[in-house]
Amino acid sequence: MSSIRKLPSGKWNAQVRVSGRKPRSRSFETQKQAKEWADQLEIKLRGIVTRERPKDPSWEEMALQYCDTVLMGRSSQKQMIYKSGVIGRDPLLRKPITKITSADINLYKTKRMQRVGPTTVHNEMVFIKRIFRWADREAQAAGKPSIKSPCDIVPIPRPKKPRDKVIERHELDKLIEALPPMVGTIVEVGYETAMRRSEIVKLQVKHLHLEQRLLSVVNGKEGDRSVPLTTRAVEMLREVASRCYGPESVLFDITPHAVSTAVRRARRVAGLSEDIRFHQLRHTRCTLVARRGFNQAQMMVVTGHKDIRSVQRYTHLNAADVVKLLD
Secondary structure (H helix, E strand, O other): EEEEEOOOOOOOOEEOOOOHHHHHHEEEHHHHHHHHHHHHHHHHHOOOOOOOOOOOOEHHHHHHHHHHHHHOOOOHHHHHHHHHHHHOOOOOOOOEEHHHOHHHHHHHHHHOOOOOOHHHHHHHHHHHHHHHHHHHHHHHHHHOOOOOOOOOOOOOOOOOOOOOOOHHHHHHHHHHHOOHHHHHHHHHHHHHOOHHHHHHHEEEEHHHHHHHEEEEEEOOOOOOEEEEEEEHHHHHHHHHHHOOOOOOOOOOOOOOOHHHHHHHHHHHHHOOOOOOOHHHHHHHHHHHHHHHHOHHHHHHHOOOOOOOOHHHHHOOHHHHHHHHHHO
């Protein structure tokens, strides 16, 4: 143990006594200097090594690790990295992940409900919960204490009812008329093929196999796949490819976000419904092929879905659509 006393001379004397060690003593001008010397010497004599406790990562740091490992190479990686930043910037979640409480999560949900729609909040809450589950598995695999999820007792808001709009041909024509030519072509290709906007803007000349009426999607959301083409799709893609320089050329030099922005503006200019969005083209094509009597396996080839439940969500048939198939 250590003791500090003031000497008649005005200086401060520090003494350190540790069992099995020779007592040590030294004088200093100030009490603070004496105490610091005594504390450091006592630690040294006792063989105590001080190490700063590793700081627990924040929720955002764990989310980015998840994106870099689990989502590496997937088309959703960039989107989830962006979402991690949006969620992680909130002061309620900026603390170490082990310090986040159910009250923090519930308050975050309440705040977000005042700013964005229930579907956005639903998706964010599901992602937050997923990161806690993943962080817990990682901690246990490393032999560390379990990370209990504070999300388990917080109700997640229900998303809005999915859009079931089927875009009619006259609506599509009005939309294309209000769009720049390149975006208009992209929209019509989406209508004819059920391809996602990200898949279309990544197309290169070498991905087209127009003689076989096929094209290849590389590194799409569902991986690699072949897309069957309608006659109209072949005609449009052949015209675009004829203006390209070589097999590595990109057909459409535009970003997915720019496509959606252009569609949104054109929709307003044309006075069309807010439900007419690029992704509804995919729903529309799925419904059109179902009306023609395609079975579910054939529909999955067209849309690229790997889960039959996804095909069912994308197909919007009514009683009138199946009457002619009954006889």
